[in-house]
Amino acid sequence: MDDCLTAVASEDQAVALSQSLRDLCLRGGFKLTKWVSNSRRVLSCIPMNERAVEVKDLDLSKDTLPTERALGVQWCTESDTFRFSVNVPERPTTRRGILSIVSSVYDPLGLVAPCILPAKLILRELCQDKLSWDEEINKGHSRRWLQWLAELQELSSFQIDRCIKPDDFGPTLKAQIHNFSDASESGYGTASYILFTNKDGQRCCTLLMAKSRVAPLKKVTVPSLELTAAVIAVKVDRLLRREMETTLEESVFWTDSLTVLRYLENDALRFKTFVANRVAFIREATVPSQWRYVNSSRNPADIASRGMRFTSLIKNDNWIHGPHFLCEDEREWPTRPDIRSTMDDDSEIRRTTLVSLVSTTKVAALTKLVEYYSDWHRLKKAIAWMLRLKDLLHYFAIKRKECKAVVALRETDERKQSLKVQEEMKRLRKSLEKKPLSVQDLKDAEVVLIRHSQKEMYPEELASLQGKESQVKKSSPLYRLDPVLQDGVIRVGSRLNKSAMPEESRRFISRRGQVSTMRSDNGTNFMGAERELREALEELDHSQLRDGLMQKGITWIFNTPTASHQGGIWERQIRTG
Structure with a gap:
């Protein structure tokens, strides 16, 4: 059985939860042991033989609570903070040795991601220089590596509160995730924060997760990296919203790239594949109104994209608790500058080449489709799917119009109206059954x-x-x-369609009973039909036509040409009709 890690709002809840868990497991013959908590009261309610080894012999009234490993992270239960334990192994100064030490720093939440980036940049440069895994690095890289290695010891003094809001903060009125992204020539990164507001209007903000990645070896423009960082921010936001057990308001995304904001706002221009795919991903998960501008100097993700020394990060309150403006009134937040300037000189825009020519014929789209398919059944299937899509788009248009009308009655804010309509349409699309x-x-x-x-x-x-x-x-x-x-x-046209005669005969028989003799005028179309039937019978032998007429004993008699009096009653019916 793996470790169980959970958090509750109060000591009373923790005591009740621990007791119910032990009772539940005991019914199945399982005994929960190695209990650890940051609360002395909770520990005192657990039998001593079921506590973790480090707390079994402690005097809970005066001894200091130990530091435990919680899912790979050092958890100081006395101060209820997360810390890092630094044990640097002896490794040679090669690509393999550097990678081994960098990988040994376990930081799943990216709390010290900016400090790890400089070491990753050294690895990228060594890879760019095409050094083998066990080849000694040059003096320049060696000096930078040894300096980073010496500063790594400072990591043991870094700590961050496990609880994401202060104990005396009180009940939360609302919670909102703020995601910052940035990029530089060296790398790109994100930093996501949770912003709480209590009933008194007080706010608190703390870091939830961060990511820092080196720029690829292949040359990529900074705006493209900025867009990639924005994609990472959206992915992290999805993860946090899925995992956090609290009601969250609409997330906010911050970037210092006006180019990214222009990309997301643009509906007219077509972009090259790299940009187009990322813009499509972002717009599928967010709406442009969720994206805001922040200056680089106030963007905490800036250090995630450039890197920072350990000693500087430990003293950087902006990194742990986010930019100060988040705790101020929303009217004091940075405003977006004018982004309506032209993008004609952007290299990521797909250029349209106009070619003038003289054409003497116009080919319809359906004609091209007919010429494309050589199989009649496949052609019909393609047309059928297109008709299905046409009906579906028409259905969506009607439903969107109805949804807008309903939402407008309940919501006055245009941005919230747009979000709710999008959510309803997504729900509608998921509910549709895929039919063949x-x-x-x-x-x-x-x-x-x-x-x-x-x-x-x-x-x-x-x-x-x-x-x-x-x-x-x-x-x-x-x-x-x-x-x-x-x-x-x-x-x-005419009185009887010759191509439909066999089918009409079957319909007549099904309603009136078996027919022995069929009489008709000697019109041109009937003569043609009779001749055609004879030829078909001779050619097909035991075909459906023969089974339908000859085997049923039906004789088809033609009247003498121009002798309408032989028709008798049916000619009278035609004349009166």
Whole structure:
């Protein structure tokens, strides 16, 4: 079983929790031991044989509480602070030795990240010089490394309160995470702080997590690194919001890069891949109104991007408790300068090349799609998915409009309205069920393709059928087929569509019973249909047509040409109709 580490708001809660945990585990035959706490009262409520070895023999009334390891971090239970234990092993002054010592400084929260950056920069330079892992480094690098190694001992005097707000602060009215990011030619980094406000309007701020990374060997512009740091800030914010068990207001992001702010505000320009991907990631997780400007001198992430000596960091209150303006009234916070200046000279903007040419033909987008696919079924599927997307976008547009109307009734602040609408739309997208294409979807796609094909081949006929006369010209090749327009598709007209005869026959039989003889006029279309059926039967042999007519014993009789009196009653019905 692994260690269990938790925190509660009061000693009474801690005593009750420890007792319930011990009772619960005991029911399953497990005995919890090695108990440690920063509260003497809690320790006194735990049997001595179940306490940690370091506190078993302590006189809780006067002895100093020990320092314990909590998930790899040194926890001084007496002062309730996190500290660092420095035990530098003997290693050669090579890339392998330097990496071993740097990696031995365990700092999962990045509390001393600015101090580790200088050593990482030495490693990057050695890598750039293509030194082997066990090759001795030159004197310049060796001098810088030994200086950093000597200052590493100062790390043992660094400490930070475990509790992120003072004991006498009282109940929290609101909590908000502030994420700072910055970059330089050496590296880039972030620093995230939690800002509490109590019922009296008092504020306190403390560091939650920081990150510091060296710039890549490949040359990257500082604005690009600034954007990368902003991405890291968003990722850290996501992590903190997921892990913190407290109600948080909307996070705030601070940067001293006006270029980053312009990137996030811009909707018109297209960026190169590097910038475009990062801007898309940030805008998916945040809105531009969450991003604010801070001067470099007041940005705590500045030292995370440049590095700092151990002795300086220990005395730097701005690093531990954040910039002082956060604890002031929000009206005193830094304001954003005008960022509406042109970005035409930015190298990250994708340039558009205009080419003038003379074209004698226009090719429709659907025609290009038809030419792209060589398989009819795949073409129909592609069209069906596009129709599905079209319907989905229309549905989202309607829902967004409805959502805006509902939110506007409850919220007057435009920025909060925008956030709530975005949250509702995200929830709507997640709730939608992903359905495969249906047969009807493919049929609808086929109709679209037929309409397009007819529009390309018979534009005059379509115009005539859509007009008042609803009839094509006699010069049209479709004239003898008596075409009609149904649902935007040209179909063969007349009293009976020859292509639909087998299907109509089946429908008739299903409703009226078995047919033995079919009589009809000797019109041109019927003669053509009879001839076509004969040819199909001869060609297909045991095909569906033969099974549908011959095997059912149906005889198709044509009347004598121009002898309408043979029709009898049906001719009378036609005349009266």
